[in-house]
Amino acid sequence: MKIIKSLLICALLFGTSLSYAQNTKNKIPAVDVKKMDGSKFNTGEIKNDGPIIINFWATWCSPCKRELNNIAEMYEDWVDETGVKLVAMSIDDTRNFAKVAPYVNGKGWEYDVYIDPNGDFKRALGVNNVPHTFLVDNKGNIVWQHNSYSEGDEYELYELVKKLAAGESIE
Amino acid sequence: MKNISLTKLAIGLTISIFSISNINAQSVDQILSNGEVRGNFQLDMQYYQEDSLIGAQDVPEKILSNGFLNLVYTNGPFSMGVRYESYLNALLGFPDGYKGNGLTYRFASFQKKRLSVTVGNFYEQFGNGLIFRTYEERGLGYDNMMDGVRVKYSLARGLTVTGVTGVQRIFFEYGEGIVRGLDVELSLNEAINGFSESKTRIILGASGISKYQADQDSRYVLPENVGAGAGRINLTHGYFNVNAEYAYKANDPSADNGYIYKPGEALFVQTSYSRKGFGLVLAAKRNDNMSFRSDRTADQQNLLINYLPALTKQHTYNLLATLYPYAVQLNGEVAYQADLIYKFDKGSLLGGKYGMDIQVNYATANNLDTTHLNDELTKRQGYESKWFEVGEVYFKDFNTQLTKKFSKKVKGRFTYANLVYNKDVIEGKPGEPTVYANIGIADVTYKFNMRNSLRTEAQVLFTEQDQGDWATLLLEYSYSPHWFFALMDQYNYGNEDSKKQIHYYNASIGYNNGGNRITMSYGRQRAGIFCVGGVCRVVPASSGLYLSITSSF
Structure with missing residues (x-):
C-alpha cells in the first residue's frame, strides 16, 4: 500500500509537470562536469550561435570512436557551412580519465571535449548507454536524439544540422 | 509509518x-x-532454452527479465527524481539479491546561490575515488549509491567543500554501516588573482571518510568507527598533465582481509603528454589492504565505499574482452600501464592518402611482495609488504592496434595482443594454470554507399591452456540510420575435449529511431566475464531468444 501511495503521488506530480513541460522543449541541464585538465565546467555554459551536437562517448567504446573519427574528417566543413559546434562528452571514469586528452589530441579532434566521470550529466539527460547523440538548436532547445552508431549515421545527423542552421523545424 | x-x-x-x-x-x-521531465527506460528479457552441449542449465521460469525506468523532474534550481526497478526474476549472471520490484532511487535537490543540497539517493566521488565513490553500472547490477544527505558549498572562488552522510544500497535494502565524509577542492588558478591566465594549472584536494558499524563480533574487539583520508594534486602545464592521489585507511578488520588490524594504503599516479597527432600516458598504482566497505562482513561487489580502478586497457573485441579480462584485486596489487597513440600524417610514407594511426599499450599487475607475520594471536597485523618490490604476476597485456583507411569505401583496424592471465587468483580458482594467450583481430568495414555498410570482424585466440584455441567471425550489416543485422559464430576449435569443440552462433537484429532502440537476438551465449571499470560479472552459458528495449526521453 505504501509503495502504491508513493507511486501515485509521484505519478501525479510528474503527470502535472509533464503536461506542462510538453509545451516547451527541454534545455541543456546545468551540471558540473570536468575539463580535460580536471578543472570544473558547468554544462549550462554550453552555448553556440548555431546548432550544437552533444555526443556521449568513452575511450573504451568502439562505435563511439568510429562515429567521432568519421565526423572529424568532415567537421571543418560542417562548421564552415552551418556554424555547428560538437561537444564530445566522455563518460570515462578514473580508470581512463588520463587517456582522454592523449586520445583526443592524438586523433587531432577539434571538438569541445569534457569528461563526466561521476555520470551527473549522463543521468540528467537520461542517457542509457554510449554512443548517445543530442541535437540542440540555437535557442538551446534539445530537438533530437539518437542512441548507438552505425556507419553512415553521420549523414542523417548532418542533414538535420543543416535544417537547424537554416532555421527549419526538424519535427 | x-x-x-x-x-x-x-x-x-x-x-x-x-x-x-x-x-x-x-x-x-x-x-x-519551466519544468522539464527527462528519463530513460530499459527492459532486457531472455527466453532460455536448455542446451546441455554448452552447459546452459534449465531455467525453471523459462523467461527472465530486468527492467528499470528513471524519471527526473527539474524546474530551475529544483530537481527530483525516482527510479523503479524490476527483476522478475533477474537474468542469469546477475546477483541473486535482485529479486522483485520496487522504487530503489528517489531524491530531491535544490541550489541556492553557492549552496547545493541533495537529500535521498545520490552518486558522488571524492577525487579519484580511492576512499569514496558511489556509482552504478546497471549492466553489471552494480549499484552502491548513498541514501542520505549531500551538501556542496562554494566557500570562495575556486574553493568547494562537499559533505556527505548516508547508508549504502545493497540490492533492495541498505547496508547497516553509516558513511560520513568531507571533501575540499581548491583550484589555485581560480582562487589566486593573477594566476588565472597561467599556463600552469593546479588543483589540490583533500578528503576524509569515516564509517560506523556496531561491533557484535564475539571473537575480536573491532573498531566501530574506521577513518580514511586522501590527498591529491592535478597539475597541467601546456601539453603535460600529472594527476596523483595518496590514500590511507586506519585499521579495518574485515572478511576481505581476514580480520587483521593492519592499516591500508593506496597510491595512484597518472601522467600524460599529448600534442596534435601524439599522446602518451604513463600510470602506476599500488593498493595494499584498501578494500573499504560499509559492512565489514560484505563480499563480492557489495557495499564498497571506495573505487580502486584496474590499470589495464578496457578491450571491446569479444575474445579479447570477455575470456581473460583483469579484475582488480582489492587486497593488494601493484600495477603499471603505458599507452601510446601516434598518427602518421596524410601523405607520409606510412600514412598514405588518408593517414594511419598506431596505438601501443602495455599493462602489468602483480601481487605485493609480502612477508607473513605469524602474529594472529598478538597484534594481528597479518603481513608486511615492501613498497618497491612486487610479487607474483597477476596479469600482463601487451597490445597494439593499427587503424587505416584504404579508400573511400574500405577501412580497417588490426589488433594484436599478448596476455598473461593468472586464472587461479583473478577467478579465485586455486590450482588453475596461468593462461598465456596470443590474439589477432582484423576489423574491416566496407561501405557500399552512404547508407549501406558491412563490417567484418575476424578474431583468433591461441593458447595451450584453459579451453585452447578460439576463432570468431562477425558480420554486421547496417542500413543507416535505423537498422542493423549481425551474424556471429564463435568456435572453440582448439578445445582438447573434442566434444567441447562447439560453435556458438548468434543472429541479431536491431532497430533504432530517435531515442528508442530495440534489439533481438537468438543463439548461444558463451560463458564469459563482463567487466566495466575493472568490476566484473561472470555470466554463465545460455541459449535462447533475447530482447532488449531502451528509450531515452
Missing part, C-alpha cells in the same frame, strides 16, 4: 506551493511550464 508521513508531507508541500496567496494562477502556470 515512515512512508505514510512522507506522503502526507509531500501532499502538504504540494498544496502549500499552489496555495501561497501571492502567486496567482498565471504565475503557477509559468512556474510549471
Whole structure:
C-alpha cells in the first residue's frame, strides 16, 4: 500500500509537470562536469550561435570512436557551412580519465571535449548507454536524439544540422 | 509509518506551493511550464532454452527479465527524481539479491546561490575515488549509491567543500554501516588573482571518510568507527598533465582481509603528454589492504565505499574482452600501464592518402611482495609488504592496434595482443594454470554507399591452456540510420575435449529511431566475464531468444 501511495503521488506530480513541460522543449541541464585538465565546467555554459551536437562517448567504446573519427574528417566543413559546434562528452571514469586528452589530441579532434566521470550529466539527460547523440538548436532547445552508431549515421545527423542552421523545424 | 508521513508531507508541500496567496494562477502556470521531465527506460528479457552441449542449465521460469525506468523532474534550481526497478526474476549472471520490484532511487535537490543540497539517493566521488565513490553500472547490477544527505558549498572562488552522510544500497535494502565524509577542492588558478591566465594549472584536494558499524563480533574487539583520508594534486602545464592521489585507511578488520588490524594504503599516479597527432600516458598504482566497505562482513561487489580502478586497457573485441579480462584485486596489487597513440600524417610514407594511426599499450599487475607475520594471536597485523618490490604476476597485456583507411569505401583496424592471465587468483580458482594467450583481430568495414555498410570482424585466440584455441567471425550489416543485422559464430576449435569443440552462433537484429532502440537476438551465449571499470560479472552459458528495449526521453 505504501509503495502504491508513493507511486501515485509521484505519478501525479510528474503527470502535472509533464503536461506542462510538453509545451516547451527541454534545455541543456546545468551540471558540473570536468575539463580535460580536471578543472570544473558547468554544462549550462554550453552555448553556440548555431546548432550544437552533444555526443556521449568513452575511450573504451568502439562505435563511439568510429562515429567521432568519421565526423572529424568532415567537421571543418560542417562548421564552415552551418556554424555547428560538437561537444564530445566522455563518460570515462578514473580508470581512463588520463587517456582522454592523449586520445583526443592524438586523433587531432577539434571538438569541445569534457569528461563526466561521476555520470551527473549522463543521468540528467537520461542517457542509457554510449554512443548517445543530442541535437540542440540555437535557442538551446534539445530537438533530437539518437542512441548507438552505425556507419553512415553521420549523414542523417548532418542533414538535420543543416535544417537547424537554416532555421527549419526538424519535427 | 515512515512512508505514510512522507506522503502526507509531500501532499502538504504540494498544496502549500499552489496555495501561497501571492502567486496567482498565471504565475503557477509559468512556474510549471519551466519544468522539464527527462528519463530513460530499459527492459532486457531472455527466453532460455536448455542446451546441455554448452552447459546452459534449465531455467525453471523459462523467461527472465530486468527492467528499470528513471524519471527526473527539474524546474530551475529544483530537481527530483525516482527510479523503479524490476527483476522478475533477474537474468542469469546477475546477483541473486535482485529479486522483485520496487522504487530503489528517489531524491530531491535544490541550489541556492553557492549552496547545493541533495537529500535521498545520490552518486558522488571524492577525487579519484580511492576512499569514496558511489556509482552504478546497471549492466553489471552494480549499484552502491548513498541514501542520505549531500551538501556542496562554494566557500570562495575556486574553493568547494562537499559533505556527505548516508547508508549504502545493497540490492533492495541498505547496508547497516553509516558513511560520513568531507571533501575540499581548491583550484589555485581560480582562487589566486593573477594566476588565472597561467599556463600552469593546479588543483589540490583533500578528503576524509569515516564509517560506523556496531561491533557484535564475539571473537575480536573491532573498531566501530574506521577513518580514511586522501590527498591529491592535478597539475597541467601546456601539453603535460600529472594527476596523483595518496590514500590511507586506519585499521579495518574485515572478511576481505581476514580480520587483521593492519592499516591500508593506496597510491595512484597518472601522467600524460599529448600534442596534435601524439599522446602518451604513463600510470602506476599500488593498493595494499584498501578494500573499504560499509559492512565489514560484505563480499563480492557489495557495499564498497571506495573505487580502486584496474590499470589495464578496457578491450571491446569479444575474445579479447570477455575470456581473460583483469579484475582488480582489492587486497593488494601493484600495477603499471603505458599507452601510446601516434598518427602518421596524410601523405607520409606510412600514412598514405588518408593517414594511419598506431596505438601501443602495455599493462602489468602483480601481487605485493609480502612477508607473513605469524602474529594472529598478538597484534594481528597479518603481513608486511615492501613498497618497491612486487610479487607474483597477476596479469600482463601487451597490445597494439593499427587503424587505416584504404579508400573511400574500405577501412580497417588490426589488433594484436599478448596476455598473461593468472586464472587461479583473478577467478579465485586455486590450482588453475596461468593462461598465456596470443590474439589477432582484423576489423574491416566496407561501405557500399552512404547508407549501406558491412563490417567484418575476424578474431583468433591461441593458447595451450584453459579451453585452447578460439576463432570468431562477425558480420554486421547496417542500413543507416535505423537498422542493423549481425551474424556471429564463435568456435572453440582448439578445445582438447573434442566434444567441447562447439560453435556458438548468434543472429541479431536491431532497430533504432530517435531515442528508442530495440534489439533481438537468438543463439548461444558463451560463458564469459563482463567487466566495466575493472568490476566484473561472470555470466554463465545460455541459449535462447533475447530482447532488449531502451528509450531515452
